[in-house]
Amino acid sequence: MQQGELVSPFPSARGPLENGPINRAVRQPASDWEQRYRRAVILSDTAATAFVVAAIGNFFGARDAANWHEKWGILAFGTELLVLGALAVTRSWAPAVLGQGAEEFRRLGRSLFTATVVLSLGGIALTSRNIKLWIFVAIPAIALVTMTERYLLRLWLHKQRKEGRCLRPVLAAGSLATVRDLISRTRKFPHLGWRVEAVCTAGSPSIEGDQLDGVPVVGRLGDVAGHVRRDGYRVVAVTPDPHWSPDRLQRLAWNLEGSDAEMVVAPVLMEVAGPRLHVDAVLGIPLLRVSMPAFTGGHRAVKEVVDRLGAAVLLMLFSPLMLLVGLLVLADSRGGAVYRQRRVGKDGREFTILKFRTMVSGADRARAALADRNEGAGLLFKLRRDPRVTRVGAVLRRYSIDELPQLFNVLTGSMSLVGPRPPLPEESAAYAPDIRRRLLVKPGLTGLWQISGRSDLPWEEAVRLDLRYVEDWSLALDAVILWKTLRAVFYGQGAY
Incomplete structure (x- = not known):
């Protein structure tokens, strides 16, 4: 150990992330x-x-x-x-x-x-x-x-x-396509705590010794329990494959009894999670019940009250800052302090969104001339170095201060504190039917897109996050998003 090197109070099950074969001889129990x-x-x-x-x-x-x-x-x-x-x-x-x-x-x-x-x-x-x-x-x-x-x-x-520490070693068992997707997701989101260290998949015995995206293929689907007991994996992730009949899944669960492994089965479903998933036993058959998304009811009423009260309190707290920002905007360039723009809200109803002006006057008319320089993903128009942005506007955008006037939109009920990004009418008109599900709830001042990279997100990822929020909404999820928004705003990641 080098002098000055810090020692973690929680011993790691692995060292830094790597794509090569795992040296299980030195792995400590997770x-x-x-x-x-x-x-x-x-x-x-x-x-x-x-x-x-x-x-x-x-x-x-x-x-x-x-x-x-x-x-x-x-x-x-x-x-x-x-x-x-x-x-x-x-x-x-x-x-x-x-x-x-x-x-x-x-x-x-x-x-x-x-x-x-x-x-x-x-x-x-x-x-x-x-x-x-x-x-x-x-x-x-x-x-x-x-x-x-x-x-x-x-x-x-x-x-x-x-940094590759405190990860649970995972044995993934399923088809090549679904296992490859699982490997990709665990590497993209290491904070979830999984690292796929071995793969079992359908195929002939000759597949052993091969690698799937840098992860060794150690055997076939029938060999899962033996590998778990021998190598001490903490999670067995079963992904979809025709091999997995109810009898084989039950037998695998029995064979894993007595080990430290947790068996996780990925259902063949859309991305639905959280409070909408329930496991029921009907006539001895375990059934995964998916409840309808909650667009009305008591929890939504609580959300409405929290939105209005929260907006009122935040407006009182930020009123001195908003007054100062308004004066700076007026002093920096010609035009009004507040910019008004039509956006699409819940159920496709249009409303006027309020923001501090961050661009020069007439910026909308100059957009056509910049179309060939668009760096936005999908239907979004974004430029990292937009010549229309003023000096004060660049600072306001970096720390999302330009969005503070949207608290008035929340107070009047056209927006929520947390929700999907409010689209422009031309964006909404180009939505496919599945993307239009974003309009089933009120747009938000912040959301999963805000805490996950904002403008740096690919269009498909931004849509996936918004749809995930619509499908899996809960009061607890709103609380977590609001908490994480503070850090996202402080670092200014993806804001331009």
Whole structure:
């Protein structure tokens, strides 16, 4: 080890990413880092909860020092135990969800809501007058602190995974096309924590020793269980192939019992995930039930309320900045401070979007002359160095400050805080029927496209992200997108 080299607190199952054969002789069990990361999360949650309840108990309990142990000490200790117990019961510390998508924060929110309900019922039963403090101050404070520390731990984990560490070794078993797609996706999104290290596929025995996109083909589909037990893969990813009949899948699941491997079966479906997928047992047959997308109902009503209240609060907070930006725009070039443009919203209804002007006056008329220099993907028109952009406008675009007036669109109901990108009428007119599904929900001030690269995204990827949001929307997904938007705006990636 060289002097000054940092040592990770979570030992890696692999070194840096590489395309060559895997040296399994030096691979440590992936469960080592998984268990260490899980312990780090549990300790962080416990410390965060203890800190909050101790701070509240000491601050408010000091005013009633005579009865501190009776009134404040018991409530503080009970609240901490209740929150930690709820985290354990809702499996918020399960390794399968730690560092994995919105489900981690969804379970965290569910556990804190459960603790709030139990605490409320306990306060009613005990007729405690001090219970309101713990319900309306302590639990929200615990939620804020625990979600922040979880997010910071996740950032560290994702950084390690991008460097090829803390990855779960995967054995992929399926057709060549579907396995190749899985390999491509795991390399493109290493933060998800999978690395395909071996492949089993249909074919003659002579296929062994070959490689598929740099990953060794170790055997046929009937050899999966033997390779898992011998080489210690943590995930068996079963991708579509005619070989996989129900009997063979069941037999594979039986053969994997007793190993550390998790069996994951990719259904032959569109990209649907999250709260829309349910597994039901009907007459002993496991069925994957896909519920309809939620375009109405209670959750959508909550989203409407959050949008309006959030926009009002943000407008009050940013009003001094918006006033300053408006003056800078006016001083930098001739024209108004606010630019108005027609966009297409929910159900194809047009509305006027508001933005700070970032281009010279008459920029729309000059677009035709720049058509041959278009760098945008698909139907989008974009130039990295657009001559129409003003000096102030370039700064506003880099940090998305030019989009702040869209908070008025959110306040009036034509937009949402989170949603697909609002298209131009000419873009919408050219949409194919599947892409028009983007118009089933309100466009957003931010969205999956905003946190995934913005203008740097290929057109197909931008469409896929918008459709994924429409299909898999949830309140938890909105919360994650809003949180990640702060980082995307700060770094200015893909903004021009």
